[in-house]
Amino acid sequence: MIALEHLTKTFAETIAVNDVSYDVRAGEIFGLIGPDGAGKTTTLRVISTAMAPTSGRVTVNGHDVVRDAELVKRLIGYMPQRFALYPDLTVLENLNFFADIFGSPRAERAALIERLLGFARLTDFKTRYARNLSGGMQKKLALAATLMHRPRVLLLDEPTTGVDPVSRREFWDLLTNVHLEGVTIVVSTPYLDEAERCTRVALMHRGKLVAYDEPNHLRAQLGAYIYEGHSTQARAAEHALEHLDGVLNVNTYGEVVRVIVDAPTRAAAVQNAWQTRGLALQNFHAASPRLEDVFVLKIRK
Amino acid sequence: MNSRLFAITRKEIIHIWRDKRTLVVMFLIPVIQLFLLGYAATTDIRHLNTAVYDADRTMSSRALIEAYRASDYFDLNHFAANEQDLARWLDHGDVRAAMLIPSGYGDKLARGETAQVAFLLDGSDPTVAGTAYAASQSIGQAQSTQIVQQRLGVDVTALGGIEIRPRVWYNPELKSSNYMIPALIGMILQFLTIMFTAQAIVREREQGTIEQLVVTPIHSWELIVGKLVPYVAIAFFSLAEILVIGTIWFGVPIRGSIPLLLLTSFLFLLTTLGLGLLISTIAKSQQEAILLTLIINLPGIFLSGFLFPLEAMPPFLQFLSFFIPLRYMLVILRAIVLKGVGLEAIFTPTVALAIFGFLLLIGASMRFRKRLE
Numbered sequence: 001m002i003a004l005e006h007l008t009k010t011f012a013e014t015i016a017v018n019d020v021s022y023d024v025r026a027g028e029i030f031g032l033i034g035p036d037g038a039g040k041t042t043t044l045r046v047i048s049t050a051m052a053p054t055s056g057r058v059t060v061n062g063h064d065v066v067r068d069a070e071l072v073k074r075l076i077g078y079m080p081q082r083f084a085l086y087p088d089l090t091v092l093e094n095l096n097f098f099a100d101i102f103g104s105p106r107a108e109r110a111a112l113i114e115r116l117l118g119f120a121r122l123t124d125f126k127t128r129y130a131r132n133l134s135g136g137m138q139k140k141l142a143l144a145a146t147l148m149h150r151p152r153v154l155l156l157d158e159p160t161t162g163v164d165p166v167s168r169r170e171f172w173d174l175l176t177n178v179h180l181e182g183v184t185i186v187v188s189t190p191y192l193d194e195a196e197r198c199t200r201v202a203l204m205h206r207g208k209l210v211a212y213d214e215p216n217h218l219r220a221q222l223g224a225y226i227y228e229g230h231s232t233q234a235r236a237a238e239h240a241l242e243h244l245d246g247v248l249n250v251n252t253y254g255e256v257v258r259v260i261v262d263a264p265t266r267a268a269a270v271q272n273a274w275q276t277r278g279l280a281l282q283n284f285h286a287a288s289p290r291l292e293d294v295f296v297l298k299i300r301k
Numbered sequence: 302m303n304s305r306l307f308a309i310t311r312k313e314i315i316h317i318w319r320d321k322r323t324l325v326v327m328f329l330i331p332v333i334q335l336f337l338l339g340y341a342a343t344t345d346i347r348h349l350n351t352a353v354y355d356a357d358r359t360m361s362s363r364a365l366i367e368a369y370r371a372s373d374y375f376d377l378n379h380f381a382a383n384e385q386d387l388a389r390w391l392d393h394g395d396v397r398a399a400m401l402i403p404s405g406y407g408d409k410l411a412r413g414e415t416a417q418v419a420f421l422l423d424g425s426d427p428t429v430a431g432t433a434y435a436a437s438q439s440i441g442q443a444q445s446t447q448i449v450q451q452r453l454g455v456d457v458t459a460l461g462g463i464e465i466r467p468r469v470w471y472n473p474e475l476k477s478s479n480y481m482i483p484a485l486i487g488m489i490l491q492f493l494t495i496m497f498t499a500q501a502i503v504r505e506r507e508q509g510t511i512e513q514l515v516v517t518p519i520h521s522w523e524l525i526v527g528k529l530v531p532y533v534a535i536a537f538f539s540l541a542e543i544l545v546i547g548t549i550w551f552g553v554p555i556r557g558s559i560p561l562l563l564l565t566s567f568l569f570l571l572t573t574l575g576l577g578l579l580i581s582t583i584a585k586s587q588q589e590a591i592l593l594t595l596i597i598n599l600p601g602i603f604l605s606g607f608l609f610p611l612e613a614m615p616p617f618l619q620f621l622s623f624f625i626p627l628r629y630m631l632v633i634l635r636a637i638v639l640k641g642v643g644l645e646a647i648f649t650p651t652v653a654l655a656i657f658g659f660l661l662l663i664g665a666s667m668r669f670r671k672r673l674e
Binding site: 049073074078080082083085088093097098103 | 304305307308309311312315316319320508509510511512513514515516517518519
């Protein structure tokens with residue numbers, strides 16, 4: 001559905017996206033994962049025709065995003081990271097405005113708007129000014145507005161950043177419904193738990209594509225082993241372990257210490273080093289890899 | 302009707318309508334400016350505070366003072382006991398003019414000699430001083446002629462000679478409000494449209510809403526025209542405001558054709574909307590837009606002939622003024638309103654406006670990119 005071929009986008013002094021190639025298949029929920037400055041927003045802006053690539057080529061359903069931009073615009077719905085609807089217009093006025101801009105037929109408009117309001121659970125708020133909506137409601141309104149012209153591809157730039165956990169879950173439920181209707185979704189997110197909900201993900205770091213596959217495959221092909229232990233002196237443990245042979249990464253989550261090693265045979269050495277320093281250790285066990293581990297290792301290389 | 306263009310216009314009207322503070326400013330600016338310039342920027346110099354030191358104190362000196370008093374140029378309201386008073390009052394700005402009649406004035410006249418009177422003028426404001434200078438001389442001369450007439454016992458005018466009979470056309474009372482108010486139309490249209498169009502477009506960028514707009518099928522020209530339409534309407538409303546207040550309150554006669562006035566105003570608006578659009582492609586924030594508007598408006602005030610006559614400027618500045626659309630509009634406005642002329646008399650400036658409007662709008666539209674960068 002979407003193909004990126006050697007996409008590069010440079011600004012005055014920075015390379016925001018550096019020679020990135022991948023495909024998004026029809027019907028996917030495709031995750032663009034990476035920290036701030038990874039190039040997620042720029043990638044989405046190029047796919048959405050909002051920006052022209054410096055070099056390389058991007059197509060949506062075979063249409064070039066530069067040459068056939070007008071065709072692409074009809075196919076996609078793009079939701080920018082920043083709330084981009086009009087704060088001094090009501091919910092209904094905003095939706096009507098985008099319906100007008102996309103020239104959606106008058107006859108079916110009322111029904112479509114009612115359906116989208118119901119879908120986004122904003123029916124009770126339709127006369128409220130967009131500026132007076134909560135952050136989560138603004139995101140839902142923005143989503144509804146991008147669905148106004150029934151796009152086949154939805155591009156969402158960090159739709160849940162800065163939204164409370166309940167609204168985040170609700171937003172993902174909405175996305176799932178859209179997905180079930182056959183819409184291809186590309187969503188960028190800094191949250192790895194959201195990445196797990198994607199059919200495939202592209203991990204980006206400083207403009208480069210570092211990995212791109214199904215979350216399961218990425219975890220399975222990690223090529224490293226994870227161990228966890230519980231310690232009341234987690235910080236000290238981190239320092240004690242991070243320079244051991246074969247230890248690729250140590251991270252602490254409260255009192256849990258998570259160690260990534262290159263082979264299962266290292267487990268004994270880790271456990272040993274831990275205890276010989278007199279650091280309390282409980283419940284030392286092998287753990288299953290998470291996307292975060294993949295990311296940590298890929299960036300490290 | 303193009304539905305996208307219409308959608309933009311309707312949205313823009315909602316923005317304007319809901320921003321009550323700006324709305325009030327938009328409608329008050331013309332009224333405030335009109336009253337300020339209609340009254341304050343008057344160059345009619347009358348009733349100057351004037352001091353008199355009459356050291357002569359004779360019938361003749363009193364006759365001279367009465368002659369000055371009779372004119373409404375000078376208000377003789379400071380009477381000095383000595384010469385030093387005159388200097389002090391001038392220094393302090395209490396008076397703008399001072400007349401000193403030396404002792405012996407009456408005697409000299411009686412002997413048939415030429416008597417001298419000193420007339421001091423505060424020249425710090427050249428416009429005031431210039432008018433007062435001319436007035437002081439002509440009043441003195443009239444008085445002098447009368448004295449000579451009495452001396453000769455004949456009517457001097459019966460002796461023949463030259464008599465200049467000036468007749469002032471278009472503005473016979475030389476009221477400066479007649480001159481300023483038509484020009485104010487151009488000034489206010491320029492100020493309002495440049496500022497508000499620039500802001501309206503920059504606001505989309507500042508709010509981030511442009512990012513959503515650029516991925517819709519809307520064309521640049523639809524966005525531009527759709528956004529400009531409400532401001533053209535407001536500009537014409539301001540025009541009407543000025544015309545109504547100008548004629549009813551200030552008694553400015555509108556001698557020419559209103560349709561011609563509207564047509565030329567529309568051409569002029571093309572230039573100012575083009576400028577506003579151009580600013581919007583440069584400015585990154587609304588503050589920057591306001592600043593750029595002021596920078597563009599300032600030379601307009603000085604180089605358009607709004608305040609200072611172009612004929613008096615050095616050739617270089619006169620040359621620069623040819624690039625200021627307001628210059629042509631002021632010629633057109635004053636000609637239509639005061640002279641009541643038709644299109645044939647203002648053909649050249651009208652064509653100039655059309656060319657400027659066309660170039661500016663095309664240029665600005667080309668710079669206006671429907672992309673983020």
